[in-house]
Amino acid sequence: MADGVVTESVSASTWRDLQTVFGTKGDPAGCWCQWFKLSRADWDAATREETRARLHDQVQAGSPGVIARIDGEPVGWAAVEPFSAYPALGRSPITRRKEGDPEDPWAVTCFVVRLEYRKRGVARALLAGALEHARERGATVIEGYPVDPEVRPSLSAAERYHGTVSLFRDGGFEVVRRPSATRAIMRRELQS
Template identity: 35%
Template sequence: MGKAGFDVVPLTPERWPDLEDLFGPKGACYGCWCNHFRMPQKQRMPLLGEGARLLFEERVRKGPPPGVIAYDGETCVGWLQVGPRRDVSEWNNPRRASTPLPDAPAEDPRNWAASCFFVRKQWRGQRVTAALLDGAIDFARASGARLLEAAAMDHELKRSSEGLYVGPERIFLRAGFSEVARQKPGRPLMRLAL
């Protein structure tokens, strides 16, 4: 049992139905299905909805796991996309808060990113995000990652819960991350050496 009583495990093909249930029939975040950082907007926008779902399902089926999911008993209550930076090419875009630093190039498969959270509405505010991050740290470490980075939302920015898909700064600080750069206001690039 993980933090706050949640079990956090890698998203493997046999767990796909649980993720589908979590995201709902339209898919999380307006039909994105966690493709936002994986491809340029021009490629991503026409896929929103069913096309994005099919693409993401194929990614999960082929492996390796593209992230971790959290369970409260039998119910899947949260998702965190986590894996090598090179797998989320748009996260490495030089105009983003998550732009890689010279000491942690995106091409190095040991440099990982925690890029997108999603928590079932009824479970928000119950520490699912913190449990997901703890599970992601364990997953990254077990997978041979050298470091894990995130472009969190700091406490100064007031956003909706959907706007916090990158994660709030406070959960990264509690997990031992430190700020290594601030390439955009309100969006610290945070890092944990593994």
């Protein structure tokens, strides 16, 4: 992995480390990767404590993603589960299924990298970890829904939580369509 970054699937034993990654300030501390799992009304009504509790329950029930570490310190997270685990993906005009799309591919929906660990290859390691995580659970196709800062360089760090087109391209994904100028649907087939 890049710069000594190692990844593993999250589990009940990694919950405290995951809390460190999400922190107490900024967008990750409010989202806890529930944006794609809730209806808009439920999202608007949810408190930080409720979104944190929902992710806690999801981690206890299974493994909804991967965590990254550098020298044992938790530094990042990527959410990866089947498309069907994210109801909001099916409702979004950006990500809803089109004719010819695989019905239920695995989806990498977001990345969180602690501010002080950015630009050290953590997102690349997380994407590689997400691929392995999905493959180990039987995935044959995986998608990402990244933004394209080459088209709009002014994208903020907060807007890049989907990952970037170059990140996914470097991870072996191909653009299958462009639902907007700054967004892409990217896909990769996984070998067993």
